Structure formats: C-alpha cells, structure tokens
Amino acid sequence: MTAEPVDARTVETLVADAVAAPSQHNAQPWRFRYLRDIGVLRLYADLMRTLPHTDPQQRGLHMSCGAALLNLRVAAAAAALAPVVRLLPEPGYPDLLAEVHLCGSSPPDTALALLRPAVGRRHSSRHPFQDEEIPAAIREGLCEAATAEGAQLLFPGGWHVRSVLELVREAEEWEVQDAGVRDETARWAHTEPPGAQAPSDGIPAEAFGPTCRRGDAPVRDFAAGRPMPDRPRASFERTPNIALLGTADDGPVDWLRAGQALERVLLRATADGLVASVTSQPLEWPDLRWAARDPLSAMGHVQMVLRLGHGPEGQPSPRRPLDDVLDIV
Incomplete structure (x- = not known):
C-alpha cells in the first residue's frame, strides 16, 4: 500500500460514481464510510432498505451492492488508483460487505478505466428493442x-x-x-x-x-x-x-x-x-x-x-444525495 491516503473530495467523486449502479427496485441499499486516516473505504448494506417480500434472502441486496462496488473500482481506476478489495472482511459483521483500500501499489486496471464514460450513460431501458441478433x-x-x-x-x-x-x-x-x-x-x-x-x-x-x-x-x-x-x-x-x-x-x-x-x-x-x-x-x-x-x-x-x-436509451432513475450514503470520519 502507498502511504498517502486519498483526499475526501476524491472519495466523494468515487462514491458518486458507485451509487450510479442499478439496484433492485432502485432501493439503493448501500452505505459508505471512509476512514481517512488509513485510506480505507467501507461498503455496508443499508438494512433499512431491504425488500423482505421480494428479496427475503437479500441476494438482490448483495448484487446491488456488488454493482456499486464495481462502479467504485471503475472510477478508482480512471483516477489512476489501484484499490485492493476484501469481500465480507469481518464475518461477525455481515452488513460490512467490502473493505476497499484505495492506495494499492499495483498499476491501475486500464480495462476498468476504459469503462468510466459508460457509468453515467448506463440506464435500464424498458422500451422495445430492434428485433435482431447481437453480433x-x-x-x-x-x-x-x-x-x-x-x-x-x-x-x-x-x-x-x-x-x-x-x-x-x-x-x-x-x-x-x-x-x-x-x-x-x-x-x-x-x-x-x-x-x-x-x-x-x-x-x-x-x-x-x-x-x-x-x-x-x-x-x-x-x-x-x-x-x-x-x-x-x-x-x-x-x-x-x-x-x-x-x-x-x-x-x-x-x-x-x-x-x-x-x-x-x-x-x-x-x-x-x-x-x-x-x-x-x-x-x-x-x-x-x-x-x-x-x-x-x-x-x-x-x-x-x-x-x-439496440433501442432507445432508458430514463435515468433518481439517486439519493451523497450526504445520505457517505460518511467521512
């Protein structure tokens, strides 16, 4: 790991991209906490946003948070960072889904960085598509x-x-x-x-x-x-x-x-x-x-x-304010 933690403004930019991810019913069941002294960003499940009838095992919740984690990694790579991710790092705390050390020592993932422009353009489209095969x-x-x-x-x-x-x-x-x-x-x-x-x-x-x-x-x-x-x-x-x-x-x-x-x-x-x-x-x-x-x-x-x-792009869905999903301590 490198010694210099990432500044708060950069973390806000990364999380803003992370929460552009899709989630079941757009419930946005995630929370982030940045420990600035050690440069670690934690991803938590927001258990107030579960779907007990539709998603009783919370499989969809985990997938939604995984999608947000991928967006975070894409944004980090585009910012020339090489995050190191640990999934479910503390078994005694199942709502702590991932721990992201933002200052990894490896080169940034260029394949992920190339996906950064798509983060803001990706929207679910429930319109008719063209009736043709994908190449x-x-x-x-x-x-x-x-x-x-x-x-x-x-x-x-x-x-x-x-x-x-x-x-x-x-x-x-x-x-x-x-x-x-x-x-x-x-x-x-x-x-x-x-x-x-x-x-x-x-x-x-x-x-x-x-x-x-x-x-x-x-x-x-x-x-x-x-x-x-x-x-x-x-x-x-x-x-x-x-x-x-x-x-x-x-x-x-x-x-x-x-x-x-x-x-x-x-x-x-x-x-x-x-x-x-x-x-x-x-x-x-x-x-x-x-x-x-x-x-x-x-x-x-x-x-x-x-x-x-191929078809019309979908409509963007709303997103919670960053202050609702990110704590910096």
Missing part, C-alpha cells in the same frame, strides 16, 4: 466481462429463451396473487407523475416504459395492474436477446461477485452501443429459479436474467 464479437466481449469478475454469462438457445420468458410470465402471475410482494412493488414503483417533491429512490413512472400492445413484454411491468391512463403502448421484439448471468456457488460472496459481474457486463454493453434491462422475477421464487438454468451448461446458479439489444 458474435460483442457477445463474446460481454462474456469476457463476466468471466473477469468470476461469473459466467450465457446466451441460451431458442428453446431456453422461450422457457425463461414463460418463467417470467409465471412469476408475474404469482406476484399478482401475493399481497406482500404487490405492496412492496407499489412502495418502490411510483405511478404518479414526478413533482417538486419527487422521491430520491424507487422507480419513477417515466422509467416504466410502454405497455405491451399484444402478448407479453420481456420486461417487468412495475405498474402491476395500477392504472396509468397516459402510459403509451408499443410492440416489443418477438425474439429478444436474453442472457443469463450465473455463478458456480450461491452464497453472499458469490452474490457480491455476481453484482460486480452484472455491472461490468452492463457497462461493457453500454460502451458497445447496446441498451439493456434486467429481470429478477423468476429468480425471486425458489420454485422457479432452479428452472431458469440451462441443464446443458456448467452454470450452477442463475443470478440475473438480462435482455440486451
């Missing part, structure tokens, strides 16, 4: 991005894509019948138009995307049956480009790695001119999650379903 070279690059973070990205064949989309539809039906899940979605997904006191978290109505004109859309409908009279309708692609992100094992450290892999894939996709949306519906139900994996692949546990393609 093989781009798919290969996305798979490499996942592998670099200890995960696997798989583009399943046609029969498996149809199976996954059926799981999404089945999960939506289960959600309709579960009052706890419905109420939790309604808490975080805001159907009302934005106003002067718009919340700094959750999913705004303008980010929902259009409703599907016919059939089923390959995206989550955050309105969940609530009326939105001015919401447009559109036809979605018939053969969406679906990818599965997975890991060999399925514990908290694997979820953190999967979150980092997810964000690295999304940033790489953004840099390659793609847009993306993610869906976790079939993975939120244990009876459906096991069926999402490809039995012919070596992927042990599916952690996220991605939809990728």
